[in-house]
Amino acid sequence: MSAAPAAAAAAPAGAAMEVAAAIDQGTQSTRVFLFDRAGGVVASHQVPLRQIYPKAGWCEHDPMLIWGTVEACIEGALASAREKLGQDVQVKALGITNQRETTVLWSRSTGEPLHNAIVWLDNRTSEVCARLQESLPGGKDHFRPVTGLPISTYFSAYKVQWLLENCDKVRAAVDSGDALFGTVDSWLIWQLTGGARGGVHVTDASNASRTNMLDLRTRQWHAPFVELFGLNLGVMPRVASNAEVLGHVKEGPLAGVPISGCLGDQQAALVGQRCGRGEAKNTYGTGCFMLLNTGSELVPSTHGLLTTFGYQLGPKAAPHYALEGSIAVAGLGISWLKDNLRLIDSADESEALAASVPDTGGVYFVPAFSGLLAPHWIEDARGVLLGMTGFTTRAHVVRAMLEAICFQTREVLDAMRADADMSHMAVLRVDGGAAKNDLLMQLQSDLLHVPVSRPLFQETTALGAALAAGLAVGFYPHDFVTTHPENHSTLFRPAVSLDNSEKRYAHWRKAVSRSLALAELADQ
Numbered sequence: 001m002s003a004a005p006a007a008a009a010a011a012p013a014g015a016a017m018e019v020a021a022a023i024d025q026g027t028q029s030t031r032v033f034l035f036d037r038a039g040g041v042v043a044s045h046q047v048p049l050r051q052i053y054p055k056a057g058w059c060e061h062d063p064m065l066i067w068g069t070v071e072a073c074i075e076g077a078l079a080s081a082r083e084k085l086g087q088d089v090q091v092k093a094l095g096i097t098n099q100r101e102t103t104v105l106w107s108r109s110t111g112e113p114l115h116n117a118i119v120w121l122d123n124r125t126s127e128v129c130a131r132l133q134e135s136l137p138g139g140k141d142h143f144r145p146v147t148g149l150p151i152s153t154y155f156s157a158y159k160v161q162w163l164l165e166n167c168d169k170v171r172a173a174v175d176s177g178d179a180l181f182g183t184v185d186s187w188l189i190w191q192l193t194g195g196a197r198g199g200v201h202v203t204d205a206s207n208a209s210r211t212n213m214l215d216l217r218t219r220q221w222h223a224p225f226v227e228l229f230g231l232n233l234g235v236m237p238r239v240a241s242n243a244e245v246l247g248h249v250k251e252g253p254l255a256g257v258p259i260s261g262c263l264g265d266q267q268a269a270l271v272g273q274r275c276g277r278g279e280a281k282n283t284y285g286t287g288c289f290m291l292l293n294t295g296s297e298l299v300p301s302t303h304g305l306l307t308t309f310g311y312q313l314g315p316k317a318a319p320h321y322a323l324e325g326s327i328a329v330a331g332l333g334i335s336w337l338k339d340n341l342r343l344i345d346s347a348d349e350s351e352a353l354a355a356s357v358p359d360t361g362g363v364y365f366v367p368a369f370s371g372l373l374a375p376h377w378i379e380d381a382r383g384v385l386l387g388m389t390g391f392t393t394r395a396h397v398v399r400a401m402l403e404a405i406c407f408q409t410r411e412v413l414d415a416m417r418a419d420a421d422m423s424h425m426a427v428l429r430v431d432g433g434a435a436k437n438d439l440l441m442q443l444q445s446d447l448l449h450v451p452v453s454r455p456l457f458q459e460t461t462a463l464g465a466a467l468a469a470g471l472a473v474g475f476y477p478h479d480f481v482t483t484h485p486e487n488h489s490t491l492f493r494p495a496v497s498l499d500n501s502e503k504r505y506a507h508w509r510k511a512v513s514r515s516l517a518l519a520e521l522a523d524q
């Protein structure tokens with residue numbers, strides 16, 4: 001885990017320590033963090049999540065397993081806090097943040113999932129998407145004016161449509177009114193609040209904005225789109241703000257605790273980084289997600305970004321919107337080098353190995369494993385590794401993967417500059433599991449030619465969920481939630497000439513052009 005600000009001094013002997021808890025349900029693991037009133041981490045617990053790959057390009061999670069990891073993490077974090085502090089720990093608020101778009105349908109009567117969750121990066125819906133793109137008058141951008149999103153395998157509605165067309169159990173449950181739809185936040189809140197015995201069916205506007213069924217302006221479901229994708233409003237969760245009491249935990253170690261914060265992981269990081277209007281952050285996890293807070297303004301994108309919901313810290317608070325560039329493969333590329341190619345033994349090793357060579361020796365890696373998301377939105381792209389010579393070693397390949405993360409970010413930043421006024425962006429704020437890699441951060445600053453600011457505590461996603469939850473119940477004051485803490489970051493400045501980074505970027509673009517239209521090859 002990354003360095004956390006020291007937890008505030010323990011409460012006086014005998015008194016209970018009061019904390020805000022955050023569940024961070026990510027793609028590759030689940031974590032629970034307990035934060036004190038100063039935003040310091042008191043304890044945390046992490047459990048990996050099993051990935052299910054039924055076919056190339058498909059990725060599923062078992063919803064019951066997701067729930068099991070959450071239960072285990074709650075127990076683990078509380079046990080660790082009690083052991084460390086030797087005193088009682090009282091959880092005053094619970095926030096939830098989660099992998100977005102991942103789609104769950106379950107039975108309201110039995111609580112059983114109707115199918116495995118279809119994960120955000122799963123691309124089984126490419127045919128559904130192609131069909132809609134051809135038949136709808138607006139083509140790929142048909143939904144953009146309402147939802148801010150292009151047609152892509154990425155978003156939940158297409159996953160729902162696939163399930164309705166391919167899974168009888170789902171179809172029957174939707175028809176009979178027994179089905180409930182949700183992203184992972186809804187699934188977890190429903191379980192936490194009692195499941196089939198009175199569970200609350202709710203989501204927040206940030207998660208809802210990733211389904212392609214939310215009207216961004218009203219922040220309510222757009223009924224014609226809900227119906228177009230084969231659902232009805234009875235199946236949909238209520239859409240709430242990010243900081244309000246959504247329900248109370250029904251049983252277990254957190255029984256009675258208010259669930260008072262809920263945000264999709266990238267929006268939670270925006271809050272955790274305290275990014276106000278005009279500020280941007282990039283999170284380096286499985287994928288990479290850059291969000292620019294555009295305040296109350298809904299900025300349409302004509303350069304391949306998403307217009308999305310940012311956050312609303314209370315039902316009556318002003319909503320913030322964002323422009324987002326989503327990249328599917330970032331840290332996942334490093335995991336792939338470890339697990340599939342076995343070029344490294346651990347993700348951390350990527351740093352020392354890549355640093356053992358001064359450059360990539362002309363190697364470029366486009367990890368378009370399931371197509372390219374922002375700003376391209378090309379489904380039939382596939383990975384390419386090019387520029388190899390007899391001189392190339394695994395160190396060059398690993399370094400090329402790190403650079404690929406940075407080049408993809410550069411493409412997104414260029415699109416943001418074209419879509420919005422970024423003149424106030426002095427630094428790019430970064431976080432996420434891979435952001436602890438110093439070399440990656442230096443390469444990022446070099447290849448963007450922008451300073452990169454990394455907070456000492458990089459689990460900003462969990463922090464954002466805890467801040468929102470704490471704000472709603474008065475555990476954290478508003479100023480604390482919205483103001484940048486001082487002296488809590490490391491700054492990486494560009495260390496190469498602009499000419500050097502532009503040249504390398506031009507080569508990258510050439511490499512991207514070679515990755516297009518390769519899906520047929522991979523499908524053989």
Ligand code: ADP
Pocket residue numbers: 026027028029284285286287330331332333334335347348349350351432433434435436437440
């Ligand atoms: P998520 O929340 O999407 O599950 P995390 O924020 O936990 O992801 O980040 C995990 C990802 O970061 C993994 O894909 C892993 O390969 C990558 N990663 C972790 N440590 C490093 C490192 N030192 N250098 C590069 N990548 C790393």
